[in-house]
Amino acid sequence: MFALTDCQIFTGEQWLLDHAVVIDHGRISAVIPRGSLAPELPSHDLNGALLSAGFIDLQLNGCGGVMFNGDISEATLATMQRTSLASGTTSFLPTLITSPDADMRQAVAVTHAYMAKHANQVLGLHLEGPYTNLKRKGIHPARQIRPLDEPMLDFLCRHGDVIAKMTLAPECNQPEHIARLKAAGIMVALGHTAASYDEAMQGIAAGIGFATHLYNAMTPTGNGREPGVVGAVYDSPDIYAGIIVDGVHVHDANVRLAHKVLGSRLCLVTDATAAAGAGPELTQFDFCGTRVLVRDGQCLDEHGTLGGSSLTMVAGVRNLVERIGLPLAEALRMASLYPARAMGKDQDLGSISVGKVANLVVLNEDLSVKNTLVNGQFTE
Structure with a gap:
């Protein structure tokens, strides 16, 4: 279980700032204000990058x-x-x-x-x-x-x-x-x-x-x-x-x-x-x-x-x-x-919301790919 922090989150519906995406066992378990994170929860700082569904x-x-x-x-x-x-x-x-x-x-x-x-x-x-x-x-x-x-x-x-x-x-x-x-x-x-x-x-x-x-x-x-x-x-x-x-x-x-x-x-x-x-x-x-x-x-x-x-x-x-x-x-x-x-897969994929699979893409400001996550695991 870990959190993705310091990122511009596009959920598929809206942009969120000063929020974090919590991932647990390959799925998104929470999308919450960063200040609400438990201090002991491990986190990955994305340095202001854009986070979207993969x-x-x-x-x-x-x-x-x-x-x-x-x-x-x-x-x-x-x-x-x-x-x-x-x-x-x-x-x-x-x-x-x-x-x-x-x-x-x-x-x-x-x-x-x-x-x-x-x-x-x-x-x-x-x-x-x-x-x-x-x-x-x-x-x-x-x-x-x-x-x-x-x-x-x-x-x-x-x-x-x-x-x-x-x-x-x-x-x-x-x-x-x-x-x-x-x-x-x-x-x-x-x-x-x-x-x-x-x-x-x-x-x-x-x-x-x-x-x-x-x-x-x-x-x-x-x-x-x-x-x-x-x-x-x-x-x-x-x-x-x-x-x-x-x-x-x-x-x-x-x-x-x-x-x-x-x-x-x-x-x-x-x-x-x-x-x-x-x-x-x-x-x-x-x-x-x-x-x-x-x-x-x-x-x-x-x-x-x-x-x-x-x-x-x-x-x-x-x-x-x-x-x-x-x-x-x-x-x-x-x-x-x-x-x-x-394809009828939107119950699991396609946006950032609680319960969905953590298939995500991290993008730089110039819309180049910085990293991806598949089933909640960083691929690089």
Whole structure:
């Protein structure tokens, strides 16, 4: 049991000064005025730093030089976790893009094993594909995009405790299949889709509750007569969305527009790849058989198709403040509280309040990461 003191605390709702966060057995046991602390309680002085709930990345393909698709193993997840901590990310969804059935089964087994050993770090697997639309495949391997069959549907539903999120194209999947996935506890997301507005709304009615990398790999609002998938997302009162705020994937004005419409249902995501947190020496990597070049922070194949990003969560938070013009409090919520709510994890994560897991990030004044805590333990 110990206290974190001399810090600017952002609880997720308000800023607190001259307060302390008391941590006991990995959870927050009190948030109280500093003067109320028992004199004998050990404390860690944060020297005026900012203390927030740790960031939650709902779309992480890889980082630190590794890709989950490239090596589906616990060692890869450990590298992703270790690398993510440097950017303030204490929890994430490892993302496996369009793959053969065998790889998907392996990813489920590996994720299950890792989660059993490391609580509140990997929050579940994100399967991005293969049940998407070839017309909006992006960098996903075309040869692996296919319909969802009954054996795999049964497998996916039986592992809803491990598969946190699944991205598919609503126009390529039966509404009853979407409903079954949702009933199994899986957050069904639309993405890599060429759906019309009506097709997207049918999928949302069947159980889709999230939009993967909003604007990217989906039909835009073409004109007043064609709302597209983006229009369907904006016209739905309950759907959450992830957005990549790196200045490359989405124009700043579109980020602002999305925030005005979706508000607390808009989550910062990275869609990061091996390039994130790897340093300038990494100039290329393999993404499911495609060579991706890293140039000026962009990840592009030889045809100029975006292959994920090199974004980190803390860089995304800075971009939300400096490029988009959002208040710091809202940027922090987009990186922590809103993702926790989207995945139904906000009873344990996403803000600083009594009873929640002490997954926290300590930030310097320039919004660089000073330290993180996972399950109440400092990671450095």
